[in-house]
Structure formats: C-alpha cells, structure tokens
Amino acid sequence: MEKKIIIVGAGLVGSLWAVYMRKAGYKVVIYERRSDIRKAEISAGKSINLALSERGWNSLKAAGIDKEIEKIAIPMSGRIMHSQDGELTYQAYGKEEEAIYSVSRGHLNAIMMNLAEERGNSTIHYNHQCLGADLKNGKITLKDLQTGEVFEDQADVVFAADGAYSAIRYNSMQKVDRFNFSQFYVEDGYKELLLPADKNGNYQIEKNALHIWPRGRFMLIALPNEDGSFTCTLFMPYENHEYAFNDLDSDEKIDQFFKSVFPDFYAMIPNLIENWHQNPLSSMSITRCYPWTIGKFALLGDSAHSTVPFYGQGMNAGFEDCFVMWKLFQKHGEWEKTFDEYQKIRKPDGDALQDLSLDNYYVMRDHVANENFLLQKKIEAKIHKDHPDKWVPLYTQVSFSNIRYSDAYKNGNVQEKIMQEIMKIPNIKEIWDSKEIEEKIISMI
Numbered sequence: 001m002e003k004k005i006i007i008v009g010a011g012l013v014g015s016l017w018a019v020y021m022r023k024a025g026y027k028v029v030i031y032e033r034r035s036d037i038r039k040a041e042i043s044a045g046k047s048i049n050l051a052l053s054e055r056g057w058n059s060l061k062a063a064g065i066d067k068e069i070e071k072i073a074i075p076m077s078g079r080i081m082h083s084q085d086g087e088l089t090y091q092a093y094g095k096e097e098e099a100i101y102s103v104s105r106g107h108l109n110a111i112m113m114n115l116a117e118e119r120g121n122s123t124i125h126y127n128h129q130c131l132g133a134d135l136k137n138g139k140i141t142l143k144d145l146q147t148g149e150v151f152e153d154q155a156d157v158v159f160a161a162d163g164a165y166s167a168i169r170y171n172s173m174q175k176v177d178r179f180n181f182s183q184f185y186v187e188d189g190y191k192e193l194l195l196p197a198d199k200n201g202n203y204q205i206e207k208n209a210l211h212i213w214p215r216g217r218f219m220l221i222a223l224p225n226e227d228g229s230f231t232c233t234l235f236m237p238y239e240n241h242e243y244a245f246n247d248l249d250s251d252e253k254i255d256q257f258f259k260s261v262f263p264d265f266y267a268m269i270p271n272l273i274e275n276w277h278q279n280p281l282s283s284m285s286i287t288r289c290y291p292w293t294i295g296k297f298a299l300l301g302d303s304a305h306s307t308v309p310f311y312g313q314g315m316n317a318g319f320e321d322c323f324v325m326w327k328l329f330q331k332h333g334e335w336e337k338t339f340d341e342y343q344k345i346r347k348p349d350g351d352a353l354q355d356l357s358l359d360n361y362y363v364m365r366d367h368v369a370n371e372n373f374l375l376q377k378k379i380e381a382k383i384h385k386d387h388p389d390k391w392v393p394l395y396t397q398v399s400f401s402n403i404r405y406s407d408a409y410k411n412g413n414v415q416e417k418i419m420q421e422i423m424k425i426p427n428i429k430e431i432w433d434s435k436e437i438e439e440k441i442i443s444m445i
C-alpha cells in the first residue's frame, strides 16, 4: 500500500513540509481552511512581507527549492533608522556580504504550493477545516466549508502545521493528561500600512534595507516589496501609554499622530487615513507547549512555538523544524524515534527563539537609536572582524548561521555580560577601538 501522510495547514511551513515529504516518497494530502491564495490576486504591494534569513535558506536549499525563492527575494543588508527630525543612521546587520531578505508571504506560499503539487504526489484540499483529531489512530475530523459535509481522513502520520491557533493542538492535544500549554499576549498590537512607489514606480526610500522609525515605546518598520512599495508595520501598545492604538480613535488624531511623530513618513504616504482603515489591528502572542508530538501527530512551525515577530525568525524557525525533522527521519527511517528526538531537540530551541524575540523587541523599541547601544554594536563588530573564531555577535548567530537558537541564546547572554562591563569603562567612547579594549574583551571570553 502507498504510504500516506496528512498535513493540516498549507501555510508557509505546511507547504514546505509537503515538498520534503514528497522526497521521502509519501503520498501527501493537505487540508487547508482558506481558499486557494493562488486564485486570489497576489499583488506584491498588497502582500505582507517577511524577512528570510540563513536558517530559512538552509531549509529551502535542502528541499531543493531555494533557487525558485531567490527570484522574489530582496536583500536587506542593514537597518536604516529614521529619527523624528528626519536624520538617517545606517547600521549593517553583519559583514558586507551578509543580508536578510524581504519576501512576499503570498508569493512564497504560492511558489511552495506549486512546487508541492508539481514535484509530488500532493493534493491540497482548500476550504477544509480540521476540527480535531484521534491522536492514537492518525485520524482527523474535517469540515468541507463549501458543502458543510463533516468527514474523517486517516494516515500513517499527521503533521499539524495549522499555525498559532492550531486546532489539533487546541481541540485534541490540550485534552491529553499532562500536556503543558501557555499563551502570553504582549501589550502591543500591530497594524500594516502600504508606502507606495513614487509616481515613476521607484522606491521612495532605500530599497536594500529594513527601515525603522524607533520612538521609545513604539516603532514603525518598513520592508521592501518587488514593485517599489514598502509594507510598513506600526507596533504600539493598545492602551495605557502616551501613544496607544485605542487612543487613535479619530481620523484627525491619526493624521496628527503621524504628522508629529513620523514627519518624513507622513510626507511620503499619500492616502494615510484610507490606508489606516484598510488593515485590521492585530494582536501578538507567544504560545509554549509540550510535548510537540503525541501518537501519530507532530506539531510543526507556529503550532508548536508561535512567537512575537521581533527577530524576524518565526517562519525561519518553522522551516528549520522541517529541516531537522527531515534529517532525523533520514537517520531513523521510522516516525516514532524521529518524533521523539525531534521534540527533544527542538523544544529548547523554540523556547530560546521566543526569549530572543522578546529581548529583541526591547532592543528595537528602546535601544537601536541609543548612542551607547550603537557603540556597543560597533565594538562587537570590530571584535568579530578581528577574531571571528572567538566572537560572533548574537544577531549574526541567529540570522546568519545555523547555530542552534538555544546555544545562540546562551552565548548571547555571556557576551552581554562582558559588554556591560566594557561599556562601564569611563572613557570607552574615546578608546573603544584600542588594543587595550580588544585584549580586555578577549581575556573575558
């Protein structure tokens, strides 16, 4: 009999996992709640974009689809900070050749769905909502959202790639004794805005950078799209702060807010109020759970470890789940041992990713525009350049390497302690690139 697997969710992780599973010779059946996004118009400008970095690329490469994705990826080699008076500061992410890449979520998803279908024996059933699961027997209950019919399907193994609010996790795993689960909402929400190309179709701000307007307790960021526009995201508390979403309750207040707080952005965006009302205000949460596998079921991607988006790693981590699961399946050749080792390896990495994401939220919000922070990063970059085997900055470990998130997090904490000592040196601004500082740091590693 042909071996069959089911994937619930044809989002970014589910569609990549379908490509992998085809390589293993499985018949792949995917159930997706939404309709086929390829049939809806995907205009680059209207599509939300994401930052793809090394571990994401590594996982796409192992699936043999990196070359397809390269065609739609825009390199961003650093951050450009926009101060309130319009001054720009550039901060490279890493060495010259190192960049993270802006990709359209819709395009990426559509390419992977095509590849899953083309390259394999995969069938995607759209408008099919998973309602729950019989974990022991590999069975799921589904509802055809067009006909209302409820039915069951069964497979050797089932992968829940159904996102942060996973139905398999919520309706079935959470009912199992000793299943741990927690959900934490940060006090901020986010709202997307589109900064269009200028009238000649050109980018209004530097294309190959991630733009940040840091304003203490809140910030606006912008990532480039292929058509000259930028998808911008405002992150801000819902309430209880000088500036908060719930207080921006009239068009006048929204207009005044952008005019006074982001004047350079305000001057570029032609239809701010219309733009504002086009996209919803969304919340952000971190969900932690364990185990990640029960019976014939495994969680992959956000269903296992959804996080806040401040390290730009959620998708990259989900892709890495696929890579790790794939390697383990090649090693064991059967699912029980693969699942067991997968969750033992990936759980600490999922936890570390969530801690890193929260920490980076504070960095982006409060520190990126801070003089001392910028100096600290300059010192770290210099030590990294002169002693690449001894010092790899945390951002580089997370975004430009495949070092485990849990190791990167530990290394980052050690480095931070060292740098806190160094930054206390009274004349550090004058002697930051001296031999004395270099030797002191090296002796502390």
Ligand SMILES: Cc1cc2nc3c(=O)[nH]c(=O)nc-3n(C[C@H](O)[C@H](O)[C@H](O)COP(=O)(O)OP(=O)(O)OC[C@H]3O[C@@H](n4cnc5c(N)ncnc54)[C@H](O)[C@@H]3O)c2cc1C
Binding pocket: 008, 009, 010, 011, 012, 013, 014, 031, 032, 033, 034, 049, 050, 051, 052, 128, 129, 130, 131, 161, 162, 163, 164, 165, 166, 167, 168, 190, 233, 300, 301, 302, 303, 309, 311, 312, 313, 314, 315, 316, 317, 318
């Ligand atoms: C504002 C924001 C910015 C982000 N930026 C980045 C970034 O720059 N870089 C990065 O790496 N990550 C980023 N992320 C994180 C990234 O979006 C997620 O980690 C990624 O989408 C997870 O992929 P997934 O396939 O696990 O889940 P999803 O993308 O959520 O896909 C889940 C799929 O399952 C389907 N589904 C859900 N329930 C059911 C059901 N009951 N039955 C059937 N189907 C179902 C959904 O329709 C969906 O298609 C960002 C997230 C946010 C919110």
